[in-house]
Amino acid sequence: MPRPTFHFRCIECGFVTLSAAQDFRCAECGNLLEITDPGWKSHSLGAAGLKSIWRERRSSNLPLDLSGVWRFRELLPAPASERHVITLREGNTPLYELPQSSRSTGVLRLYAKHQGMNPTGSFKDAGMTVAATFARQAGYSWVACASTGNTSASMAAYAARGGMRSLVLVPEGKISWSKLSQALDYGALTCQLRTDFDGCLRLLQELVRRAPVYQLNSINPFRLEGQKTLALELLEQLDWQPPDHIIVPGGNLGNSSAIGKALLEMRDLGLIPHLPKLSVIQAGGANALVRTLREAGGKHLVSVQAETRATAIRIGNPASWQKAVNVIRSTGGACEQVSELEIAQAKAEIGAEGIGCEPASAVTLAGLKKLLQQGFVKPDETVVLVLTGNLLKDPDFTMEFHRGDLFKGTIHERESSSLNPFRHTPIVLDANLDAVIQTLEQAEKSSPIT
Ligand code: F0G
Secondary structure, three states: OOOOOOEEEEOOOOOEEOOOOOOOEOOOOOOEEEEEOOOHHHOOOHHHHHHHHHHHHHHOOOHHHHOOOHHHHHHOOOOOOHHHOOOOOOOOOOEEEOHHHHHHHOOOEEEEEEHHHOOOOEOHHHHHHHHHHHHHHOOOOEEEEEOOOHHHHHHHHHHHHOOOEEEEEEEOOOOOHHHHHHHHHOOOEEEEEOOOHHHHHHHHHHHHHHOOOEEOOOOOHHHHHHHOHHHHHHHHHOOOOOOOEEEEEOOOOHHHHHHHHHHHHHHHOOOOOOOOEEEEEEEHHHOHHHHHHHHHOOOOOOOOOOOOOOHHHOOOOOOOHHHHHHHHHHHOOOEEEEOHHHHHHHHHHHHOOOOOOOHHHHHHHHHHHHHHHOOOOOOOOEEEEEEOEOHHHOHHHHHHHHHOOOOOOOOOOOHHHHHHHHOOOOOOOOOOHHHHHHHHHHHHHHOOOO
16 A cells, blocks of 8 residues: 555644544644645546546455445555455445435435445444554554444444454443444443443543553544545545535534545545535534534534434534534535434435435434525535434334334424324234235225325
């Protein structure tokens, strides 16, 4: 992998260093570091050469080329040797059309980039392959993260593949069983802490100063480098014609930061002629970025006590808020919030497309509807929703929704009857042919296929 070396640069004061401390914070001002590559702007291949080499690799069977992340390695930090790379053939995720949502919203060119089709079922794998690789290269035997579930599943898998041990800190009772069970199966030491995600992350920050563990949260800038490839792959799938809008869920705000960084780099390299607008959508109950922009003009973080059934984004004190503010501003995007009912409806609508996603991903469709109402998105524009997690990540949410129990005993109970047309309740019958045929006929009468 012949490539120039990379640097760490502080996002606040611009301080540049060749090595980062364990908390990935600037030694001068304490803000977050990002990775920069002083060499890539003058890349000898040029935009056309890069596009062609990335496309060529799609017909190669080399492990690095089969990864939808390392296929774009010219824009990634280079490990000392290809042998260090830990890959599960991540990336390579589909870009789907959404015909039903397209009809209901009036947006004719509406796509979903489905990151839930990654090896552990979420977008985290694209970043984890890079960060886990650098953890192993640095000689760590332990990696650790705080998580709402997907990071821990992904980290545990990559640690296992790379022969490292993993420590997972998750909020007790606030992550789905699917995600927790993944971490257990991949062999992580899993601690369910009696706190929320923000409490887990705070504790991890202290832990990395005291114990020889390598942190794999998205504060780790190698994660964001890997997650950049979502945008590279998306643009390649669109034949390098930028969409007008990319809409992404916001939690700890690493993913929006990574996608934004990729877009800016692609523009600077001449890979795309102009920037799509990158918009971030949060759950109303976990709306720290929305409030940071509205109430503090993006100058300081307004933390919140987070509460939402979209547990993946149940985060009140997002670490990468400043990076996210920067990319929203540089791309001219928006930041919105959606309600619990809007999330549940959007998730059911994405399911009805035969695709499905976890609740946190559905904020994108719910947010699109808001941005259309506000006139920020126009129906004749091209829109890509980033679906971050697989439908199977949170079966409890899905079952409760279809059984009609999701909002029972909550302040939304009365209003939630508006969601009845989207529910598909399971029916228990005797094993009797007539009963099944009768049910079929009733279903045909109540909702004929149009
Ligand atoms: N969607 C899903 C499915 C997620 O798991 C997350 C974050 C997000 C969106 C938000 O992305 O944090 O980069 O803004 N999950 C983390 C975790 C926090 O621990 O799995 P973000």
